[in-house]
Amino acid sequence: MSGAPGNRRQGRGDGDRRGPRGSRPRDQRPRDAKLRDKDVDVAREAARDVLRAVREQSAYANLLLPRLLRERRITGRDAAFATELTYGSARAQGLLDAVIASAAGRGIDEIDGDVLDVLRLGAYQLLRTRTSPHAAVSTSVDLVRSESGMGPAGFVNAVLRKISQRDEGLWIDQLAPPMAEDMIGNLAFRYAHPRWIAEVFFAALGGSAGQLQAALAADDERPPVHLVARPGMITAEELALTSGGDVGRFSPYCVYLPGGDPGGIDAVRDGFAGVQDEGSQLVARAVTVADVDQDGGRWLDMCAGPGGKAALMGSIADIDGARIDALEVSGHRAELIRKITGDLPVDVRVADARDSGLEPGYDRILLDAPCSGLGSLRRRPEARWRRTPGDVAELVVLQTELLTEALRLVKPGGVVVYSTCSPHPAETVEVVDAVVAVVPGARQLDARPLVTVGELTGPLLGAGPHVQLWPHLHGTDAMFLAAVTRDGQ
Numbered sequence: 001m002s003g004a005p006g007n008r009r010q011g012r013g014d015g016d017r018r019g020p021r022g023s024r025p026r027d028q029r030p031r032d033a034k035l036r037d038k039d040v041d042v043a044r045e046a047a048r049d050v051l052r053a054v055r056e057q058s059a060y061a062n063l064l065l066p067r068l069l070r071e072r073r074i075t076g077r078d079a080a081f082a083t084e085l086t087y088g089s090a091r092a093q094g095l096l097d098a099v100i101a102s103a104a105g106r107g108i109d110e111i112d113g114d115v116l117d118v119l120r121l122g123a124y125q126l127l128r129t130r131t132s133p134h135a136a137v138s139t140s141v142d143l144v145r146s147e148s149g150m151g152p153a154g155f156v157n158a159v160l161r162k163i164s165q166r167d168e169g170l171w172i173d174q175l176a177p178p179m180a181e182d183m184i185g186n187l188a189f190r191y192a193h194p195r196w197i198a199e200v201f202f203a204a205l206g207g208s209a210g211q212l213q214a215a216l217a218a219d220d221e222r223p224p225v226h227l228v229a230r231p232g233m234i235t236a237e238e239l240a241l242t243s244g245g246d247v248g249r250f251s252p253y254c255v256y257l258p259g260g261d262p263g264g265i266d267a268v269r270d271g272f273a274g275v276q277d278e279g280s281q282l283v284a285r286a287v288t289v290a291d292v293d294q295d296g297g298r299w300l301d302m303c304a305g306p307g308g309k310a311a312l313m314g315s316i317a318d319i320d321g322a323r324i325d326a327l328e329v330s331g332h333r334a335e336l337i338r339k340i341t342g343d344l345p346v347d348v349r350v351a352d353a354r355d356s357g358l359e360p361g362y363d364r365i366l367l368d369a370p371c372s373g374l375g376s377l378r379r380r381p382e383a384r385w386r387r388t389p390g391d392v393a394e395l396v397v398l399q400t401e402l403l404t405e406a407l408r409l410v411k412p413g414g415v416v417v418y419s420t421c422s423p424h425p426a427e428t429v430e431v432v433d434a435v436v437a438v439v440p441g442a443r444q445l446d447a448r449p450l451v452t453v454g455e456l457t458g459p460l461l462g463a464g465p466h467v468q469l470w471p472h473l474h475g476t477d478a479m480f481l482a483a484v485t486r487d488g489q
Contacts, residue, residue, distance in 0.1 A: 047085035090381035191216035218472035279476030286450035297322035307337035314344030371420035375478030
């Protein structure tokens, strides 16, 4: 499976010239209402429009879809269905594309992009939902016919009918590498991941085939919504009662929301709570509970955008009498952090954390470093098809520079919590080991006590000294954290 198939828009030209199979120049697409035999389904239309924006504009589905649903006043079951179709199709893109290419008898790049978006939606319904084959095919045909006419609609009809002749398991058996010959390739295909990401997970999981399968399977599922109850404003128990959720297993601030729009919860609207993965909550909390001798209340969040961890740390700092400097290189994101942190003791500064001009001597530092995001692929469904191994190499340089600077800014005996939303060894243990090896007085602490809370104890924390969370083991994003200090005067 390739990284981002179907992005080329070939043959868009003048006159009657056609591009890839099923295409028609947009200025020639039919306006005649006679070609619209049925009203186009609003949920499927919304999903199509988001997939198009992801493909053409590199949009983020998890940011665009909620706004589009609000603008079009799509609610209830239609909104839920649009969400399932959008995120599911984006998440399974590689698998869907392989099936579509086989059924169409041509490469994905030979299919018009607008038609491909609808084929992905249709294939997803056929393979991974309970939608009847007739409904999946007919509504997809309607979508294409409403924009592109009878020819492309006929192509979609033929391809989807062929796909409907086999279920997902049979297609996987036909198209995936044999398990006996290529275990990683088979599992990557089966659970819709690029092979290189599956290889990274395999290495991070110690070469366990069973763990790899469980990790990929969990990553292929729609994630639950986690809420954070900001301490001093509302408790997790109160938030669970008012939201209809359940108190989390690990973080003392976490609530699991069974469904619905978290933006409709009063505590979220009022800023008493927010949406934040439980793993991220544990990372932010870890900074505040580390053992620091003579804590002077001077804390730092080095890479604070988009502000969730800064808000949680700020809530705790407000109780503890501490104050936080929060750095963000983007002015726009800095404004978002200011809005989230509100009246909390958080001073937001626009600066590159590698050269911030701040004076050393911080008691506690959170370095939630920019990373590949391989640990949150389930929440960013299209991301797995955008990232490349080359992205990681560039990020490692940045992560190394940031951690080196963090150890310069922390006071002797203070603590730096280094975290990434990635399990990639190059971004995690290798960065920490490399920096600790060259910075005088730097040494790694055991991070496990910093997250030993609730049910998160013992075997769930691994051998240390770092902590690596996983969706299949902890129900969180695959967050990594390490604790580092610096000795000396």
